Amino acid sequence: MSNDRAHADHTHEHPTWKQYKWVALWLFVITVIEVWAYYIPSFVASKAFVPALLIMSAVKFTVVVMFYMHLKYDHQIFRRLFGGPLLIAGATVVAFLFLFGKL
């Protein structure tokens, strides 16, 4: 992160209208699949249910952060300011679930 003035934030490219709409469509479709999955008892009972849901929501999460919050296009400082805490928060949640016998 030496002299970071070079990439000041007006130089970055923005996501476009078209991307915005595609993203919205993706979010919609994944949400529909999630809810749909909830109503398939055999799937809910299967081992794949929880990981599948977690993966789907992680994808939604990432998509919103990357495109709507334009982290993909923004200064790397922002990625660190967000990614670091997110990592620690995630690790802490997992640790708690382990400590309280939920994993």
Place this chain on the structure above:
Amino acid sequence: MSTAATAGAHEAHEHTHYTTTGLHHRKIAMWAFIGSECMLFGSLITTYLVYKGRSVAGPFPHEAWTSPDGKAFPAILDIPVTSASTFVLLMSSLFMVLALAAVENKGKPGYEGRLGSSKFWLAATAAAGATFLGFQAFEFTSFVHHGLTIKTNLFGSSFFTLTGFHGAHVAVGVLWLMTMLFIDIKRGLGPKDALNVDIMALYWHFVDVVWIAIFTLVYLIK
């Protein structure tokens, strides 16, 4: 804590001052704030998950329950309704980016008319946020009618606290949006305001992202 984030407004006219990165102070502060919020919601969600299935008495989120004195309580969570409100909140994020694009590109070709109007999209975002809050109010009251309050059991305590905190964040966001809309109506927002709208948008999307996690972890996973 949102005061900390908003207090930055008008704090410095950065453009007249030297900055190391060329970035705006407030945007840096907002991302730091969002990082911090990850830990807050992480703690709230964790608490909900840790207490899941630990309530000594019903009602419960996903199973029906009959109290010792014979009263029957249905499973509390109403997935169809929440799916609808989740959808509304997701779409509000789309409106938000469109509002930001409209502000940034004010007057540029392709941004004429309603679909290029920041007022329209700001209003739409605020309305979607308000609708979400409406759903939540409906949800909360119906839970109370079904015998679940914040005092009923661990599920009630942790559920209402988690979703209530999220709702409070949405409410702050709606107020923020309405203030911005008010300014837009009064004097019109243009590219020079893009930063302010951008920061608000970051907040708004973050609140949406938190809901994505809550919806899956609290509502869908049994």
Place this chain on the structure above:
Amino acid sequence: MASLAASPTHASAASTSEQTGLWSWLTTVDHKRIGMLYLYTALFYLLVGGLEALVLRTQLAKPNMGLISAETYNQVFTMHGTTMIFLVVMPLSAAFFNYLIPLQIGARDVAFPRLNAFSYWVYALGGLFITLPIFFGVAPNGGWFGYAPLSGPTYGGGFNMDFWVLGLQILGISSLAAAFNFITTIINLRAPGMTLMRMPMFTWMSFVVQFMVVLAFPVVTAALFFLQFDRFFGTHFYEVAAGGDPLLWQHLFWVFGHPEVYILILPAFGLVSEVLPTHSRKPLFGYNVMAYSGIMIGFLGFGVWAHHMFAVGMGPVADSIFSVATMLIGIPTGVKIFNWIATMYGGSLRFPVSMKFAIGLVAMFTIGGISGVMHASPPSDLQQTDTYFVVAHFHYVLYGGAMLGIFAGLYHYFPKITGRFMSERLGEWHFWLNFIGLNLTFFPMHFSGMLGMPRRIYTYDAGQGWDLFNLMSTSGTYMLLIAGLIFAYNFFTSRRNGALASNDPWGAPTLEWSIPSPPPEYNFAQIPEVTSRYPMWDLKAPDRMAGIKHTHADAAVIAEAHAVPVHEETERRTAQELGIPMPFPTIKPFMVALGIVILFSGLIVMHAGNFPLAMATMLGGAAFMVGSLYAWLTSPLE
């Protein structure tokens, strides 16, 4: 950009900003004055916390003493811990953050000057909120980590813990607001040429600390909200009868609590890293590793919290993981210790009081660190936890570490802050009495602990083999009090009568020494251009810096600076004359802070059973806060 040498210098010790009086302090947004406010307030609380310690120690001087009642003792030890951590060491660090960070990075102020004032006022008012109840006998009494369910409504009725829960929430707002501010400041207001790897080590450690605050405080905020809801709104988070799990509180608290201890120590590490090179006339040994080890300590600090809970029965797997993770922290910390020694090694050492305190930290912290590693081994810790051995450990790191480091910083920066030196002679006394006193107080606690004395007991029986050690500890405390009083005398008299100090009295390497002492309100007449980690040595001791690589651009700047003759300006110019825009003083941050505290006070009224008055207080406080905030946000900064 001008070189350093051209910035106006000034020899008089007259106060920079001419405005004085209460109003100017209430409305100031100058980071230096806010730093002073933090400093004075925190020193006041140091006296309070110290007197509390004195009461504790006097009660424990002999077995079965009857100086104070059990209930009073419990309130005093809770307040001692809470005060020292939240009202003394954190704010003393904040005083340095405020005063030094902008000066060290070559900035005119912090990123958000008014937010900075807000942080201070929330701290000041929150401190009163949590401290005043002791005069009414209703001070918090649940220990500084407020374990549930003793802190909950069922077993901790009364107002005592209400003040604690709410007070910590208030103080958390202060710390968080300050952290966002300093993160932004350090990222965005570094002078040209100051890359992250050229930042002074104090700024580096502060940077790490701000991230730790940002990550740790939300967790305790959540934990405190749960407790607050239990106490005021009848939820069941920690209520045993409803199935609540007391361990949830413990885990959440320590996820905050452990990083918190590094929040307390890292600024002191930073200060020492400024003092040692200056008085050794050598650069900091292994700068990069010092920075990385700070980051490492901060990062690892988030993965070890459960070492405070080895006695709760987490199971062998969790015990092992947390044990090993904890010990790992010894490695980066050890690196720091050795690098400090290596900094001095081969140097040309001078021993003003600040240097003595800095060396004191290296020597004493090591003791506390080693006992920390002993705690980290669960089978052994089960014999230590909740005994005086722990008390010994954390006072060695807190008093022997954080406080000694802060004293080092105070002596070192006093000339910069006031334009005058503190008396070295009194300082010597302060140091030696402290050094002996702290060992006399805390070393015997290792023994009383390992010989079976539990902590948090207001009395103990005769014949348990602890009498001698307790007597030693108590007498040491009186020595510390005398040392403290000498310090206070020295501090106040030197401000007015101390020998005059030049801009750079110690021959230090960093930017803050390039400007007058005390600095003008705008700090730097011109934003300096930074040419290396040691910009001042580049100019003043070029031979010393010969072996250090400079880029061509940096070398050119230095050469240019040497070409310009250094001129001392006799007349101090005002910001206006120089055309530097300064932020307006404003009362609004104070008002917002006041609104927040009123808002929280409403809950106390609610507990008192007066619901209408409670609602009125809370709504009034909220309205006052929102109104002031709105006024703040709509008024221009400068």
Place this chain on the structure above:
Amino acid sequence: MPKLHLRRVFPVAVLALALVALAACGGDYPNSTFSKNTELNEGAVFLWDRMMLLGTIVFIVVETLLVYTIFKFRRREGGPAPRQIQGNAALEITWTAIPALILVFITVPTVRTIFENQRKAPAESLQVEVIGHQWWWEFRYPQYGIVTANELYLPVGKTVNFSLRTKDVLHSFWIPQLGGKRDLIANKVNHIWFTPKPEMDETALNGACVEYCGASHANMRFRTFTVTPADFEKWAAHQKTVALGSPAAAAAMAAADSAAKQPPIKTASLIPASSPAPHSASSSSPEVWVFPAEKMSDFNWPKTPLPATQFDESLLAAGDAAAGRALLTNPANLGKAPCLTCHVIKGETNYASDDNAKGPNLTHVGSRHTFAAGLYRLDAKTLALWIKNAPAMKPGSQMPTFGAGEYNPAIKAAVPAAAGLDDKQIADIVAYLRSLK
């Protein structure tokens, strides 16, 4: 003022520390954690010794380097400027690697010991339930049907498996001489086990609560008696019967066979009493066996100062146990002496059961050496003062004030003279309680 020199002060400081260390080795330390009285503590002491050794080495290395540097490189006027060294990768790697290596020597035995200590206790262990109360200890022996308080008997050479829980806030159970502590946590049952070594027979130890639990946390102590297995059986055989030896209890003794018929005390036992009690309850009164007082050391005897409460001591000698018993057991006196609403005395008509009693089980209170969680010596006068005004003797105590006209500091009110017990009545109660051997 004298100029203090490091040169002069440092040796003094070292000397002082050495003196403290010496003092620690010389004295009499009844609660030392360094004993090897159980396998549990042997593990802890092994780790301690190793860490102490390595820690001392680290300490000496650091402080020696520091002191050497300070003296060697003091500034000499006109001396050469120091060499400007930015760092040294090899050195820095060394002092990263060596501590890491040292830590390996600590972590490996640590983890091994953790897993060793937390194995399941052997099935044939003696089971003891420890229940924490604000601010006293309840001990149950489910295999024997014994419920007692504040004095713990353990047979040597036999593994004891404690299961720990609490009735209210958190506490922590600790006998320093026997090993590390374990917290008592609401909504959780904790375990710890160890085996007192055979040479520990006839030893009396002090224990304490080490988790802050409110007003009288400091006063939540207890005594542990490690005795031979034979003595333990004697003690247990006696404890599980109703109290003996008192003339007043004679009536109760008559019901001794009915005691056999009586279902065993209903205790919500955590551990199924799988192995039958070694001695089944018999109506033939076993002899009274308690830990001999003369075997207790000075430090076992509480020295808590007595309160200012007045008591007419001449009444004590004349205390009438039968009258005392009547006061407690006759429902007509429930208003004045509601003792059995909070305490259980086996064999009497109790208003409380072991599971909801607020106070300690008093069945064999007369056979204890100390009471009120090890705070006082159990003698007639102290007991009388206690009944008269317990909160004055133990801050926050949940046992109310009973003495007529006495001021109860807990509720900041005096007991109305008519509603309280007078000294004579208290003396009678004391006589009865003391007869409950």
